[in-house]
Amino acid sequence: MGSTSDVSFRMRSVRRENTTPEIKVRKALHRLGYRFRLHDKSLPGSPDIVLKKFKTVIFVHGCFWHRHPMCKYTTFPKTRIEFWSKKFDANIIRDNLNTGKLTNMGWNVLIIWECQTKDPSFLDQLLLTLRPIEKTSNG
Ligand SMILES: [Zn+2]
Known part of the structure; x- marks a missing residue:
């Protein structure tokens, strides 16, 4: 007893989680009064x-890694072009696959790009387009 250190595991290796753009989106959601869960591993692609x-x-997609079309942050490395092409293609294919699966499961999939999180008012506008699902009466 007496130790101030608590038992915690720092998951440094999980690089996709808790990135700054994602935190911006979370804060905006909080501010707007939305309730949400994080990183649901039971869903395809474990949505943020x-x-x-x-x-x-x-x-919440990084423009570079997920290849935001026509975005200034979607640069292409000048070396190891084949390596990067394959990597980017694999990311895009995986994203599309996950989006397709989720859509088939009845989920509405919203992609927020990193560059869009740089403008808080744009982000708010985007998030305010969300509407609760109306219950359809069966029968
Ligand atoms: Zn972008």
């Missing part, structure tokens, strides 16, 4: 943010 009530998942 899950808004169950809205039947919506949010992926």
Whole structure:
């Protein structure tokens, strides 16, 4: 007893989680009063943010890694071109696959790009387009 250190595991190796753009999106969601869960591993691609009530998942994508079309941050490395092409293609294919699976499961998939998180008012506008799923009456 008396030790101030608690038992915690720092998951440094999990590089995709808790990135700055993602934290910006979370803070905006909080501010707007949304309730959500994080990194649901039971869903395809383990979406960064899950808004169950809205039947919506949010992926916060880095422009570079996920190849945001026509974005100034989507640069292409000048060396090892083949290596990077393969890597980027694999990311895009995986993203599309996960989006397809989620859509088939009835989820609304929202992609928020890193560059969009740099503008708080744009981010708010984007998030305010979310609407709760209306219950359809069966029968
Ligand atoms: Zn971008």
